[in-house]
Amino acid sequence: MTEAPVLYSFRRCPYAMRARWALLQAGVIVQWREVALKAKPAEMLARSPKGTVPVLVLVDGTVIDESLAVMEWALAQADPCDWRRQNCAEDQRQIQELIACNDGAFKHHLDRFKYTDRYPGESKQEHDQAGLAILRGWSDRIQTCGGWLLDGRCSLADAALWPFVRQWRNADPEAFDGDESLAPLRQWLERFLADPLFERLMQRADPWDSGGLQPHFPADAVAVPADQPLFHLALTEDWHAAQGEGVYEISTRGLAVDQVGFMHLSWQEQVAATYEKFYADAGAVMLLTIDPKALTAPLRADAIPSGELFPHLYGLLPLTAVTAACPYPATES
């Protein structure tokens, strides 16, 4: 694999979790250096003396040592589901307000509720009540906004807050699960915990050591070689519609990239099986040949449940990257 950014991370840290969640979403691969907080590597402290995780060191040496900035960097590489709500200033304002409340007041109460013995003289009950008031506000929002904090889709606010809500729940699961006023928030949290990405997010690694095998995150993904063509099966009508729009936005049969989060691609030897499984009864189908070097959005090969790796494009397909579009299966001449 070519050089990738370096991520200093700690598995259970909610800040590091939200940074990794955004890297997963953006199709990025990083060199993964798991940190023991009691013995932080000198290499990390040399880059970021404040000594908190996550820290992302880019290939050009730029250091990003705030989790939100790591999320922003990841989403600048690819934001396939528009978590940042790029065309709506009011949504962006609400995202900032929600994150500020989480990172400020809510985190303050969470620390004092969860780790009361570290805060002599503080009342656990007061922080419990104050934290719960914030959680109830979020729960009500989720109920009225359509299942997520902003509207009917996940946004940067949801992605940045959920690891902290999970921590609150973990401090007293019985109370959290038994509180009727938190039912919408519970369902919302469960969406993250039940997502197959959660397992990838929480993969384990030993604390980093400069010798030996260097893991990357996500551990079950690989970089896509730039010297092999990629393929995508498209419904002929979708491909024709794309000619008018200048860009092709379908991820797989019947689903758009902003619904799935990436575009499904294949390597040559995977095309026939993909056709049989998903397109054999679809009517007219085209096989697009794609030059990976002409793509600007991140490419990452991710494992499906069987373990087979498939290349995924974390963005839309520019028509200029398609070097051939032929009916599939090829018609006999």
Ligand SMILES: N[C@@H](CCC(=O)N[C@@H](CS)C(=O)NCC(=O)O)C(=O)O
């Ligand atoms: N504002 C920072 C906060 C990060 C943070 O506080 N991380 C904790 C771990 S959850 C940490 O590294 N603490 C240092 C330590 O425990 O020594 C961010 O958003 O990245």
